[in-house]
Amino acid sequence: MSFESRHDYILAKNKSADIYLKQVVTAEQVKKWMESGDVGQLENVVLQGKSHLIEGCESFHPKTNAFLKTLPIYKHKMEALLEALYLGDETTVASLVGYKRLILTRHPFTLCSTVHLAVIHNYPMILKILLGRPHAPINARDMEGRTPLHYAASMCGLPGSDSLLYDILVDNGAQEYQVDLEGYTPTNYQRMPRLIDMKQVQGLNRYPMDGGDHIDKMIFDRNIQALQEMVINGEYDRIEQKIFPPHSRDLARVLANLHMRIKAIHQAVVDDDLPTMKQLVDDYNMATCRDPEGRTPLHIGVLFAREGICQYLLLLYPTCIDLADRDGRTALHYASELTSSSAKKTMTAILLRAGATEIPKNQTRMRGSLRKKLYANLSIDPSGNEMFQVFSDEDEEVDKEIEARIFSIDFDKREYKELEELQYQGRSEQIWTIVKKHLGNDRLVKYICDYRRIxxxxxxxxxLIEENDLTKLKTLLDVELIQARDPRGLTVLHMAVLRERHEIVEYIAHSFPKYLNLIDHEGRSAVHYAAPLKNAIYDTLADAGADVGFPDKNGFTAQRYRSNPEHQVKPVADVADLASPMLIKRISIDDSLFDQDAPSPEKIERWLATGDVQNLENLVLDGRSHLLLDKTSVNVVTNEFLEGLSQYQSKIDAIHKAVEEGDVRRVKSLIDRIQLSTARDRHGMTPLHKSLLYGQTNTVRYLLAKYPHCVNCTDHAGRTALHYAAADPNGEHMIKVLQKSGGDAFIEDKYGHTPFYYRTHGKRLNMRALKDNAVINQLISGQLNRPLLQDLEEDISDWIHTGNVGKLEELVLNGYADLLLGRNHQVDDADAIGFLEVLPQYQAKIQAIHRAIEQGNLRAVKLLTDRKKLALCRDGKGLAPLHKAIVFGKTDIAKYLIRNYPQSVNAMDQNKRTPLHYAAAFRDGGYIYKLMRKAGADPNIFDCNGRPPKYYLKYPGEIILDQMRMDTKQALKQVLHNRVAPSYLETNIQQWLREGNLGKLDQLVLSGCGDLLLEKKSTNSDTQIFLHELPTLLETIDTIHQSIREGNASRVKQLITTKRLALARDKHGCTPLHTAIVYEETEIVRFIAAKFPMVLNAPDYNKRTPMHYAAATRDGGHYMKILGKAGADAMAVDNEGRTPDYYRRNPIFDLKLMKENNDEFDTLQQSLLDDAPAIDTPPSPESASACSSLIDSGRHDNDEEDNNRFEKLLQEKLDIPTSENGLYLARTVAPVLTKALAEMLLRRPANPIGFISEWLVRYNDEDENTLDM
Structure with a gap:
C-alpha cells in the first residue's frame, strides 16, 4: 500500500479557521465536485497530496477544466515547497508561498501543514516567513490532532533547547490550550517532552517520501517475521535508526525488546548465569541468536569456557553445534583457538561428543590477528558485573584492533608482554579507553590491577637499584618481578647492568638463571648492554649462562658489541627520563572500580597479624572480602575470623539476592544486625542501591523506614542511591521518596558529579539490569510463545526436568499455574522440586492479589505485591493487577501500581491490550490515561484488533468494562449456554485441517474430542477424505461404549478389531476398558486386557489408568488381579500423584454414581449453578481431595432430589447443549473463563458433580483465610 493511498482525507475550514481532518474522500465526491465546478474542494484534495484522485479525469465544466489545466504546475510547485521546507531552503519557500493557496499545503502522509513542517524541522526563519503571510495555518492540526505549538513545546522542553519556535508561535497568536487526540495541551508536552518521539516525527515528515530500501518496505508492510529474523541474525543495527510509520510504530518496541533479550542471553552466557539463560532461551531461535559478529550463545560459551551452559544448549538444541559465525567459524574453531590448554581440551571434548564436525587437518590455523578477532567487537560486557557505567562528553572512540589485542590475552596467565608492547607504542590512552568501556569485566580488571601492582x-x-640497596631488593624479587618490563622494555636486570650494580647483577644471575635472556623493545638482553662496559659484568652474565650469540634488531650480537666497544648501546630513552606509566596514573586517579580506597596489602597483613577483627569485618562489609581470600595467619583470633569468612560473605550475598528479587520478608530475616543494612557487594553497592537498580520499590521503602542512615551511603564510585534514581528514566517517584527520607542532592561522586547530572549523562541501562529487564519484558508480554498445546506440554516437561525454575515461574505469573499441578512425581531436579512444593502458596498469593483489587483493598494490595514480578501476575483472563484495577475502577490501587511498578503500564493481556487501552475506555476524563503516559506507557501498542490505546479515547464503548467484571456464576452460565472451542485448540484444529495432519486429527478423535471436527471443511484432499469418514468413525466409537454399557460382549468383540479402537475414548476420557470396569462387565474386561494389553495403562483425562478405576470398584480386588496379571502398572500415578492403592483405601470417587449419572451430567451441572455462589479461587488438588470423603457420604442422600431437579429442568425446556463432549473444553480454557471452571475442565474428573461439590465446600471453609495466606 502506498503512502498516498493510505489516508485519503479532505480538509475543511471550521469557524476558527482551523484546517482539520474531517472526512474520507470518495471517488463519487470527487466526481460530484468536478461536475459542479467546486474548485475549492478540488484544490483541498491537491493540497493534501491526493492529486492522483483527479489526474487523468475529464470534465465539461469550465471552472473544472481551467483548474485541471493548471494542475501539473500546481502540483510541481507544491512538491517544490514541501521539499524546500524539509531542506530549509528559505529562498524557495519565500518565492513559492504566495502562489494561490499553496501556504495551506499538507504533507501527504502526516497531514502536517507548512507551519508544522517549519517547526518540526527547526527552521525559525522559515517559520517567520510563513507567519508573515495571510491565512497562515498557525493552529492547523495534523493526523494526531496536534498543532505546531504542540511540537514546538516538546522541542523546547528538551535539555539544552531554546524556546525560540515556541515564542514565535505564541507571539503570532497560536492557541496555547488546544488539546490533541490524547487530550494533551502544548504545556503538557513542554513539561514531559518525551511523550513525543521527535526523531520519528521528523523522519515521517521528510520529503520527497522515497520508498527506502527493502528494510523500509518490510517495516511499512509490517513484515514482523522477516524483521525479527534480522534481529536474531545480529542485524538490529540496520533497523535501529529506521523510521517507523504510525501503522507500524509498535514494531519498533517489539524489535527493541527482542534485541535486548538477545543481548541479555549473550550476557548471561558470559556471566555463566545458567538460570537466567535457561529462562531467556526457550526456543531454537533464541538458542541460535547472534551478535553483530554472527556469534551464537554456543560460540560465546566456548569462547569463555562456560561448560555448563554449552552442555545445556547442546542437550536441548543439538543442531546448533555446527552453526558458523560471519567468518565461517564454528564453535569447534573457537575451541581450537583457546589460549588456555585445559579449557581448550575440555571444550573440544564437549563439542566432539555432541557431534561437532571435525576441522580438516589440512586447514591452516588462524593467524594471530584472526585469533584476536574472536574477541573483537564484543557487544557485551565480558563479565556482566558492570553495575553503573558512565559516559561523559569527553568519551573517546575505542580502537577495535587494540581492543581485540587486549581480549586475545589469556587473563589467567601472568604474562604482560602485550600491554608492555602497547605502552611502548604509545597506546596507553587507548588501553585506558578500553578499560573504561569494560569497567565491569572482573577478569580484565583483575589483570590490569595485577599489572599495575607489578x-x-x-x-x-x-x-632500590638506584640506591644500590641489595638487602631490600632481595625481599622484593620474585619470578614475576624479574620478568616485568618498564615502558621501554627494560627489566630489573637491564637496569642493574646499566647502573653498573655488579653485586645486584651477580645475585640475580645466580638466583634467576632462566631469565638472563629477556629482551627489551630493541631485542637486546642485559648482556648486550653489559658488553661495551669496562667492568666484569659481561663475564659474570656469560659465566651464568647468558646467550651472547643472538642478534638484536640491528643484527648485532653481544659478542660483537664486546669486540667493538666504540659502538654505543643505549636503551630507547635516557634512563633518567623513566617515569610512572601513564596507564598506572590514569587508572589510579580516575577509575573507582580499581578501588583506590581499598587498604594497602601491608595494612591488611598488619590486621591479620594483630588479630584486628573489627577492621577485617569492616573490610568484608565494604565489599572487599576478596582481599582476604587465601590469607592465613598465626593469630588465633584471626584464624577464627577467616574460618567463618565464607559463611559471612554468603549471608551478604543472600541479602543482595533477596533485594534483587524484592523478597522483603527474606531481607527482614537476613538483616539481623544494623551493620548488614549497608553491607556492600564487590562494587560497593548497598542493599538500597541494589533495590533501586532492580526496581524493587517495596524493598526501598522498607530499608528507608527501618534503616534511614543508609539513604546517603555511597558505592565505591562515591554514588548514593539518589544518583541511581536520577539515572532512571522512570525514577521520578523514587527521587521524591529518597529526598523525603533525607537523600542529599548535592553529594558529589568521585567524578565530581551530583545526582541530577546523571539525568542526562548516565548510561541508564547497565549489564546486570539488562538481564533483569529482559526477563521482565517476557512477563510484560504475557505471551507463552507457544501456539500449540502439545508444544507447551513438551516444553513444560523439559523445564521441569532441566530445573528451569525461571520459566516455570513465568508460567505461573502468566496465569497457567494449573498446568503444573500434580507434576511433582515427574521431578528429579532439586530446584524444580522446591518450586513445585511452594506452588500452591504462590498461586494462592496471586489469587489473593486479584481478589484484593476486586474488593478495592489497597492495604492488602500493598502487602501482597511486595516485589516487581507480582505486579505482573495474571488472573485466568490474562489481566495483570493494573489491568484489573482499571477494569474495576479502583483508581487508588491503579495510582499505587503505576507509581511503584511503572513497568506494568505496558503489560499485555491475552487480547494484547495494555492497561492504557482500558484507561482510554475508562470514563474518568483521561486522568489515569495521562498518569500512565507520564510513567512511560507506550501509546503505539496495538491490540488484537489492531487498535492503539488512543482509538478507545474516541470510541470507549468498544471495550465494555462491565462485562469484564462478570462474576463466576455469570461466566459459567455464559459458557454452558454457548458451545465454544478454546482459541488455542481451534487454532490448532484449523492448522491441522489445512496441513492434512491426519495423525493429530485422529489423535483428537481418539481422545474423545471428535465432535469438535464435525461441520469442519478443508481444501486439503487428505483432510477431506478424513472428514468424510469421520461420522462413521464417531458412530463406531459411540457404539463400542454403548455396547459396553449394555453388556453386549459379542458386539464389543466384533467392533474392537484394532488397537486404535481399543484406545478410543468417550467424552469423559474413558477408554473401553475404563468403561467396562465402571459398568462391571467382567467378560469385556478380560477380553480387552488379553487382546489389547497396550491399553492397560492408558490414562483418562485425569491420568487415571484402568487400574485406578479397578481399585475404586470395591469388588475385593478382583479387577485389580485381572489387570495385574495382564501386566497393568500398579504404581502408576494420576494427576494428583496418587497410585491405585490410594483409591482402594480411600473412596474418593464413586463409580456407581458415574454410571447412573452418565447421561445426566450436562443438566446436573447447570442445576448446580443455580445455587452456587460467585467463586474465583479454586482449591489446590490436595485441598480438593481433602474433603472428598465428606462429599461422597452426603451425595447418596441427594440422588433422588437431583433426579427430580433434572426432570423439572427438562420440562422447562432449558436451552442446554446436548452434543457429546459439549462441556469438555480443553485444558487451558482459563484465558476465556474463570479459574473455577478452568480447574474442572483441566482435570476432566471422572465425577464432575462431585468435583464441583468438593470445590464449593472447600471455598466455604477457606474463603475467610485466603487473603491472609
Missing part, C-alpha cells in the same frame, strides 16, 4: 613493584625495585 609495575608499582618494578618502580620500587628500580629505585
Amino acid at each position: 609495575q608499582t613493584k618494578l618502580s620500587e625495585a628500580l629505585q
Whole structure:
C-alpha cells in the first residue's frame, strides 16, 4: 500500500479557521465536485497530496477544466515547497508561498501543514516567513490532532533547547490550550517532552517520501517475521535508526525488546548465569541468536569456557553445534583457538561428543590477528558485573584492533608482554579507553590491577637499584618481578647492568638463571648492554649462562658489541627520563572500580597479624572480602575470623539476592544486625542501591523506614542511591521518596558529579539490569510463545526436568499455574522440586492479589505485591493487577501500581491490550490515561484488533468494562449456554485441517474430542477424505461404549478389531476398558486386557489408568488381579500423584454414581449453578481431595432430589447443549473463563458433580483465610 493511498482525507475550514481532518474522500465526491465546478474542494484534495484522485479525469465544466489545466504546475510547485521546507531552503519557500493557496499545503502522509513542517524541522526563519503571510495555518492540526505549538513545546522542553519556535508561535497568536487526540495541551508536552518521539516525527515528515530500501518496505508492510529474523541474525543495527510509520510504530518496541533479550542471553552466557539463560532461551531461535559478529550463545560459551551452559544448549538444541559465525567459524574453531590448554581440551571434548564436525587437518590455523578477532567487537560486557557505567562528553572512540589485542590475552596467565608492547607504542590512552568501556569485566580488571601492582613493584625495585640497596631488593624479587618490563622494555636486570650494580647483577644471575635472556623493545638482553662496559659484568652474565650469540634488531650480537666497544648501546630513552606509566596514573586517579580506597596489602597483613577483627569485618562489609581470600595467619583470633569468612560473605550475598528479587520478608530475616543494612557487594553497592537498580520499590521503602542512615551511603564510585534514581528514566517517584527520607542532592561522586547530572549523562541501562529487564519484558508480554498445546506440554516437561525454575515461574505469573499441578512425581531436579512444593502458596498469593483489587483493598494490595514480578501476575483472563484495577475502577490501587511498578503500564493481556487501552475506555476524563503516559506507557501498542490505546479515547464503548467484571456464576452460565472451542485448540484444529495432519486429527478423535471436527471443511484432499469418514468413525466409537454399557460382549468383540479402537475414548476420557470396569462387565474386561494389553495403562483425562478405576470398584480386588496379571502398572500415578492403592483405601470417587449419572451430567451441572455462589479461587488438588470423603457420604442422600431437579429442568425446556463432549473444553480454557471452571475442565474428573461439590465446600471453609495466606 502506498503512502498516498493510505489516508485519503479532505480538509475543511471550521469557524476558527482551523484546517482539520474531517472526512474520507470518495471517488463519487470527487466526481460530484468536478461536475459542479467546486474548485475549492478540488484544490483541498491537491493540497493534501491526493492529486492522483483527479489526474487523468475529464470534465465539461469550465471552472473544472481551467483548474485541471493548471494542475501539473500546481502540483510541481507544491512538491517544490514541501521539499524546500524539509531542506530549509528559505529562498524557495519565500518565492513559492504566495502562489494561490499553496501556504495551506499538507504533507501527504502526516497531514502536517507548512507551519508544522517549519517547526518540526527547526527552521525559525522559515517559520517567520510563513507567519508573515495571510491565512497562515498557525493552529492547523495534523493526523494526531496536534498543532505546531504542540511540537514546538516538546522541542523546547528538551535539555539544552531554546524556546525560540515556541515564542514565535505564541507571539503570532497560536492557541496555547488546544488539546490533541490524547487530550494533551502544548504545556503538557513542554513539561514531559518525551511523550513525543521527535526523531520519528521528523523522519515521517521528510520529503520527497522515497520508498527506502527493502528494510523500509518490510517495516511499512509490517513484515514482523522477516524483521525479527534480522534481529536474531545480529542485524538490529540496520533497523535501529529506521523510521517507523504510525501503522507500524509498535514494531519498533517489539524489535527493541527482542534485541535486548538477545543481548541479555549473550550476557548471561558470559556471566555463566545458567538460570537466567535457561529462562531467556526457550526456543531454537533464541538458542541460535547472534551478535553483530554472527556469534551464537554456543560460540560465546566456548569462547569463555562456560561448560555448563554449552552442555545445556547442546542437550536441548543439538543442531546448533555446527552453526558458523560471519567468518565461517564454528564453535569447534573457537575451541581450537583457546589460549588456555585445559579449557581448550575440555571444550573440544564437549563439542566432539555432541557431534561437532571435525576441522580438516589440512586447514591452516588462524593467524594471530584472526585469533584476536574472536574477541573483537564484543557487544557485551565480558563479565556482566558492570553495575553503573558512565559516559561523559569527553568519551573517546575505542580502537577495535587494540581492543581485540587486549581480549586475545589469556587473563589467567601472568604474562604482560602485550600491554608492555602497547605502552611502548604509545597506546596507553587507548588501553585506558578500553578499560573504561569494560569497567565491569572482573577478569580484565583483575589483570590490569595485577599489572599495575607489578609495575608499582618494578618502580620500587628500580629505585632500590638506584640506591644500590641489595638487602631490600632481595625481599622484593620474585619470578614475576624479574620478568616485568618498564615502558621501554627494560627489566630489573637491564637496569642493574646499566647502573653498573655488579653485586645486584651477580645475585640475580645466580638466583634467576632462566631469565638472563629477556629482551627489551630493541631485542637486546642485559648482556648486550653489559658488553661495551669496562667492568666484569659481561663475564659474570656469560659465566651464568647468558646467550651472547643472538642478534638484536640491528643484527648485532653481544659478542660483537664486546669486540667493538666504540659502538654505543643505549636503551630507547635516557634512563633518567623513566617515569610512572601513564596507564598506572590514569587508572589510579580516575577509575573507582580499581578501588583506590581499598587498604594497602601491608595494612591488611598488619590486621591479620594483630588479630584486628573489627577492621577485617569492616573490610568484608565494604565489599572487599576478596582481599582476604587465601590469607592465613598465626593469630588465633584471626584464624577464627577467616574460618567463618565464607559463611559471612554468603549471608551478604543472600541479602543482595533477596533485594534483587524484592523478597522483603527474606531481607527482614537476613538483616539481623544494623551493620548488614549497608553491607556492600564487590562494587560497593548497598542493599538500597541494589533495590533501586532492580526496581524493587517495596524493598526501598522498607530499608528507608527501618534503616534511614543508609539513604546517603555511597558505592565505591562515591554514588548514593539518589544518583541511581536520577539515572532512571522512570525514577521520578523514587527521587521524591529518597529526598523525603533525607537523600542529599548535592553529594558529589568521585567524578565530581551530583545526582541530577546523571539525568542526562548516565548510561541508564547497565549489564546486570539488562538481564533483569529482559526477563521482565517476557512477563510484560504475557505471551507463552507457544501456539500449540502439545508444544507447551513438551516444553513444560523439559523445564521441569532441566530445573528451569525461571520459566516455570513465568508460567505461573502468566496465569497457567494449573498446568503444573500434580507434576511433582515427574521431578528429579532439586530446584524444580522446591518450586513445585511452594506452588500452591504462590498461586494462592496471586489469587489473593486479584481478589484484593476486586474488593478495592489497597492495604492488602500493598502487602501482597511486595516485589516487581507480582505486579505482573495474571488472573485466568490474562489481566495483570493494573489491568484489573482499571477494569474495576479502583483508581487508588491503579495510582499505587503505576507509581511503584511503572513497568506494568505496558503489560499485555491475552487480547494484547495494555492497561492504557482500558484507561482510554475508562470514563474518568483521561486522568489515569495521562498518569500512565507520564510513567512511560507506550501509546503505539496495538491490540488484537489492531487498535492503539488512543482509538478507545474516541470510541470507549468498544471495550465494555462491565462485562469484564462478570462474576463466576455469570461466566459459567455464559459458557454452558454457548458451545465454544478454546482459541488455542481451534487454532490448532484449523492448522491441522489445512496441513492434512491426519495423525493429530485422529489423535483428537481418539481422545474423545471428535465432535469438535464435525461441520469442519478443508481444501486439503487428505483432510477431506478424513472428514468424510469421520461420522462413521464417531458412530463406531459411540457404539463400542454403548455396547459396553449394555453388556453386549459379542458386539464389543466384533467392533474392537484394532488397537486404535481399543484406545478410543468417550467424552469423559474413558477408554473401553475404563468403561467396562465402571459398568462391571467382567467378560469385556478380560477380553480387552488379553487382546489389547497396550491399553492397560492408558490414562483418562485425569491420568487415571484402568487400574485406578479397578481399585475404586470395591469388588475385593478382583479387577485389580485381572489387570495385574495382564501386566497393568500398579504404581502408576494420576494427576494428583496418587497410585491405585490410594483409591482402594480411600473412596474418593464413586463409580456407581458415574454410571447412573452418565447421561445426566450436562443438566446436573447447570442445576448446580443455580445455587452456587460467585467463586474465583479454586482449591489446590490436595485441598480438593481433602474433603472428598465428606462429599461422597452426603451425595447418596441427594440422588433422588437431583433426579427430580433434572426432570423439572427438562420440562422447562432449558436451552442446554446436548452434543457429546459439549462441556469438555480443553485444558487451558482459563484465558476465556474463570479459574473455577478452568480447574474442572483441566482435570476432566471422572465425577464432575462431585468435583464441583468438593470445590464449593472447600471455598466455604477457606474463603475467610485466603487473603491472609
